[in-house]
Amino acid sequence: MRAHVASLLAGIALGVAVAGPPGPEATFCPSPENPPKGEKMPAVVRSGDRGAAYQFVSAQETRLPAADWQLQTIHRLPCLTIVATIQLEQAPRAKCAIVSRWQTVDGGRSFELGVYPSREVFFDVSGTGNWDAGAREVKSEARLRVGRPYVIAAIFEPGKRMAVYVNGHLAGESRAGVPKGLFVTKTPCYVGNRPGDEKACGFDGLVYGVALYGWLLDEAWVKRNAAETAKLTEAPEPLPRDPEPPPVRAITKGPKFHWFTYYDRPQFDPTCRYALGLEVDFEHRSPKPDDVIKIGMVDTQDGDRWIELGESRAWCWQQGPMLQWRPGSKSEILWNDREGDRFVCHILDVFTRKRRTIPHPVYGLSPDGRISVAPDFQRLHDTRPGYGYAGPPDPWKDEAAPRESGLWRVDLETGEARLIVSFADMLKIPFAHGDVAAGKHWFNVVLFSPDGRRFLFLDRWTTSGRGSRWFTRMLTASAEGRDIRVVDGDGRTSHLFWRDPTHILAWAWHPSHQGAFYLHDEGTGKAEPVARGVLTHDGHCSYLPGGEWILNDTYPTGPRREQHVFVYHVATGKLVSLGRYHSPPAYTGEWRCDTHPRFSPDGKLVCFDSPHGGNGRQMYLVDIGALVAAPAAP
Numbered sequence: 001m002r003a004h005v006a007s008l009l010a011g012i013a014l015g016v017a018v019a020g021p022p023g024p025e026a027t028f029c030p031s032p033e034n035p036p037k038g039e040k041m042p043a044v045v046r047s048g049d050r051g052a053a054y055q056f057v058s059a060q061e062t063r064l065p066a067a068d069w070q071l072q073t074i075h076r077l078p079c080l081t082i083v084a085t086i087q088l089e090q091a092p093r094a095k096c097a098i099v100s101r102w103q104t105v106d107g108g109r110s111f112e113l114g115v116y117p118s119r120e121v122f123f124d125v126s127g128t129g130n131w132d133a134g135a136r137e138v139k140s141e142a143r144l145r146v147g148r149p150y151v152i153a154a155i156f157e158p159g160k161r162m163a164v165y166v167n168g169h170l171a172g173e174s175r176a177g178v179p180k181g182l183f184v185t186k187t188p189c190y191v192g193n194r195p196g197d198e199k200a201c202g203f204d205g206l207v208y209g210v211a212l213y214g215w216l217l218d219e220a221w222v223k224r225n226a227a228e229t230a231k232l233t234e235a236p237e238p239l240p241r242d243p244e245p246p247p248v249r250a251i252t253k254g255p256k257f258h259w260f261t262y263y264d265r266p267q268f269d270p271t272c273r274y275a276l277g278l279e280v281d282f283e284h285r286s287p288k289p290d291d292v293i294k295i296g297m298v299d300t301q302d303g304d305r306w307i308e309l310g311e312s313r314a315w316c317w318q319q320g321p322m323l324q325w326r327p328g329s330k331s332e333i334l335w336n337d338r339e340g341d342r343f344v345c346h347i348l349d350v351f352t353r354k355r356r357t358i359p360h361p362v363y364g365l366s367p368d369g370r371i372s373v374a375p376d377f378q379r380l381h382d383t384r385p386g387y388g389y390a391g392p393p394d395p396w397k398d399e400a401a402p403r404e405s406g407l408w409r410v411d412l413e414t415g416e417a418r419l420i421v422s423f424a425d426m427l428k429i430p431f432a433h434g435d436v437a438a439g440k441h442w443f444n445v446v447l448f449s450p451d452g453r454r455f456l457f458l459d460r461w462t463t464s465g466r467g468s469r470w471f472t473r474m475l476t477a478s479a480e481g482r483d484i485r486v487v488d489g490d491g492r493t494s495h496l497f498w499r500d501p502t503h504i505l506a507w508a509w510h511p512s513h514q515g516a517f518y519l520h521d522e523g524t525g526k527a528e529p530v531a532r533g534v535l536t537h538d539g540h541c542s543y544l545p546g547g548e549w550i551l552n553d554t555y556p557t558g559p560r561r562e563q564h565v566f567v568y569h570v571a572t573g574k575l576v577s578l579g580r581y582h583s584p585p586a587y588t589g590e591w592r593c594d595t596h597p598r599f600s601p602d603g604k605l606v607c608f609d610s611p612h613g614g615n616g617r618q619m620y621l622v623d624i625g626a627l628v629a630a631p632a633a634p
Contacts, residue, residue: 024211056192058202063193079216080156085208087149101189103196110185117533119143123154127179138162140171141558142236151226166236168226173559176585242577251304254615263540263596265324272600289390314338314389317591327369336361341392358415364446372410375443383442386590420481439463451501497542507538545603553595556583581612593617
């Protein structure tokens with residue numbers, strides 16, 4: 001009789017129905033009579049009518065290890081469902097774990113369920129053991145209230161669906177890019193913390209119980225379980241509604257598709273009247289060597305008239321043919337093309353139509369418009385589809401770090417190009433987190449500082465074999481390619497932008513604070529987090545002129561796959577939405593359509609790309625002049 005009562009109480013605490021599908025593969029249920037023993041174990045407390053609970057205190061790095069033999073079974077079964085009954089005692093200080101088998105080392109990731117500092121629930125799954133490849137996160141579109149109990153259910157259906165439920169309410173879902181299976185890792189499973197990162201990822205609250213199933217428990221079961229067994233049906237707190245965003249208008253239209261691509265290049269002419277763009281007649285496949293893209297610009301003061309300017313056979317979905325306005329010029333633009341088996345760059349006066357061609361492609365341009373530093377686009381096409389150009393193959397494809405390839409300095413007046421940083425140079429720079437010579441290197445993202453004295457670039461490489469991993473280092477060099485400095489060497493830098501000649505804003509992962517935006521001092525390498533708890537998603541960031549506002553976006557999030565475009569006032573913490581835009585599931589992987597918001601030279605206009613209008617990717621314009629000019633209230 002006593003065993004039956006204990007089982008029933010455990011079911012109530014866990015939110016686990018007694019009848020229904022087979023039982024869980026692993027359970028973690030507090031017992032006052034038999035509390036966990038060991039270093040930094042959570043206390044077992046009684047919490048009102050909900051019975052006993054583990055009390056986790058993040059400052060004390062508390063954690064509860066699980067028996068590994070229970071969890072190995074899950075990896076041999078087709079699905080995974082996690083059910084946890086929890087209560088936050090305060091807003092998390094960092095991204096924290098409820099239950100985690102997710103150590104941030106090669107081959108260390110399997111799954112994790114947790115809560116963001118913004119109190120939104122997240123569920124991560126990896127099919128490879130790493131994050132950069134084969135992993136997906138789903139995040140709730142609602143948040144938990146401090147001091148209230150909730151039943152959290154996370155469902156993983158390999159290759160099809162990931163979802164998060166709160167008290168039986170669907171709170172977040174993804175059906176795109178879902179891993180095809182769970183990675184079998186030797187990482188131990190913890191409740192209340194993440195293995196290996198105990199100082200940063202500790203939960204701060206009560207856990208009444210956790211159950212892990214190797215079965216797919218459907219939505220009806222989740223709803224019934226929360227309502228009948230756990231007695232919790234309250235909907236979570238919805239995320240704050242955005243105020244009505246400024247009006248947005250499409251400046252291109254179908255039947256053909258238009259976009260500009262990347263966020264860190266000048267799209268507008270100095271008068272802010274003309275916006276450059278690209279045009280194609282297909283989507284959802286990789287470009288072939290003979291696929292032609294049209295170059296044009298939109299006259300935003302003449303009915304958004306499309307003006308065709310040229311074409312290119314050297315382009316990709318994410319960065320196009322590097323189309324951009326030439327800095328310091330009132331009338332010249334540049335873009336890359338292919339002539340025979342070589343890539344070139346055209347420089348065109350859009351008004352006189354006088355054009356000249358230099359025998360080398362370009363990428364980042366100096367502020368005076370005289371110099372470009374460009375990577376190897378053949379190697380980019382081989383290592384990172386969507387960023388290089390189809391056509392001639394990489395002659396050093398089988399070499400990890402060739403000394404004959406790397407970054408070229410291109411004189412835009414003479415066309416002279418010379419190699420200034422080679423891949424072999426990267427092997428001379430130590431890397432604290434592994435063997436820098438263990439993978440195939442490529443360069444991407446080249447951006448000059450506002451004063452033109454230095455440029456930043458990303459050195460990336462992948463390791464091969466089981467547990468392969470993608471590493472990234474952010475480095476800077478003088479305009480001549482000398483005095484190379486490692487600004488962020490942790491191996492996980494993403495999108496970035498110069499705030500001023502000595503500071504770089506970048507999304508990065510750091511053990512102390514997890515993924516966040518950081519402001520890096522280019523000279524010292526010191527970094528401070530920016531807007532932690534507010535800017536919680538990686539995005540394509542830039543500073544508006546003056547440095548007071550950050551323009552940013554998100555990747556598709558939530559059940560509706562919405563891309564959020566917004567501006568953030570640094571001094572006051574004010575975040576103003578420019579709209580949330582649906583991205584259909586077809587827009588994933590190499591041919592996804594990121595919004596990539598770009599600003600006009602005066603900082604009053606924002607242009608972005610989006611497929612939300614139902615006629616494929618098109619360009620949209622928002623006037624934010626009044627918004628950024630108004631006094632910024634917190």
